[in-house]
Amino acid sequence: MGKKKKVRVAFKKNRQKRTRANDYTRHFQDGTSSAPESPTGERVRAKGDLSRHRTIMTEVGDATGASASNPAGAEGAIAQRVVDLDSCLSGRVVRIHGLLSVVITDDGREYPCHVRRLLKTLAIDGRNVVAVGDRVWFRPGGAGGDEGLIEKVDSRRGTITRGYRKREHILVANVDQVLIVSAFEEPGLKLPLVDRYLIASERGGVRPVIVLNKADLVDTAEYQWVVGLYTQLGYETLLTSAADGRGIPRLRELLVEGTTAISGQSGVGKSSLLNAIQPGLNLRVREVSDWTFKGKHTTTNADLIRLDKGGFVVDTPGLRQFELWGVDPGELEGHFVEFRPYIPHCKFPDCSHTHEAACAVKDAVHWGQIHFQRYETYLKLYYQQPLEGE
Secondary structure (H helix, E strand, O other): OOOEEEEEEEEOOOOOOOOOOOOHHHHHHHOOOOOOOOOOOOOOOOOHHHOOEEEEEEEOOOOOOOOOOOOOHHHHHHHOEOOOHHHOEEEEEEEEEOOEEEEEEOOOOEEEEEEOHHHHHEOOOEOOOOOOOOEEEEEOOOOOOOOEEEEEEOOOOOOEEEEEOOEEEEEEOOOOEEEEEEEOOOOOOOHHHHHHHHHHHHHHOOEEEEEEEOHHHOOHHHHHHHHHHHHHOOOEEEEOOOOOOOOHHHHHHHHOOOEEEEEEOOOOOHHHHHHHHOOOOOOOOOOOOOOOOOOOOOOOOOEEEEOOOOOEEEEOOOOOOOEOOOOOHHHHHHHOHHHOOOHHHOOOOOOOOOOOOOOHHHHHHHOOOOOHHHHHHHHHHHOOOOOOOO
């Protein structure tokens, strides 16, 4: 255990309505109203329930980036808040339903748990304090089977994160790789979305694998350029089909060890692939809407599933929007691997590769050394433009 230190942490804005001390309107109508005395002074800083800061005990010297100047950075204050672990059990969050998080211990017991209010009120940028895959410490419920209480969230690694309503939304935590699933048809390939997932996985320290599903619905020869594009960039790319079993053996090999997240837009067949990988899971599947040609939300909660042949898999809900979180436009060039050999040859050291003259990246696009589809994705991300269909 690291050294303990008191730090000041910020809380979310207080939304509590103040209770009126007197009903001045009623007193005025009754004729009993008297002008309130003028206050002798005012408080500039809020106190009590309205305070936005609090002193807590944390462990310092960890890898989460928590410090006295930035105690809540990278979930530092949450992950390292000092807790009496002797009275807690350790487990992993396997699913979240509303306000309840289902935690499974190492011996296989499941506990429904709430999250301690202190963790919820810390002013972090995240939409969710606890994510599927988190390692947590919780106080179990009593003998009557009451819900437990999550006291502490351990440091995370291997996260897939997106932006949601100007806040960080962690889709899954503590995973080793992610299967980025897209479909040839119903609803169709969306390569810019695949590119966003590739950036998010790189930033989260997760190995990406691109899965092009529903290969039985098309002539795959027409899409060899897609496979070649991402394979040459160093990403493993698979053609799969739950209908005819294409690519399923390789998927089984990938899922044997570690924890794998399966993510992608709605309707691409993530649950169908899992049912084909391990018959008997019986995950719900639905067809693509005939009206919108988009997937219907069948999987509504992320679930951590233990596979019979080893490994864990997280079946995440389908997404129709995937906004990158925490990526500055000036950092984008580093996330496009094919840009890297040309960046040093640009005329200007701060070249954005969008409008400048003598740009080596733009020249490489012109001569076909960088695929135009990828460069177009870069431009949309740089100017923060939505993808088609969002």
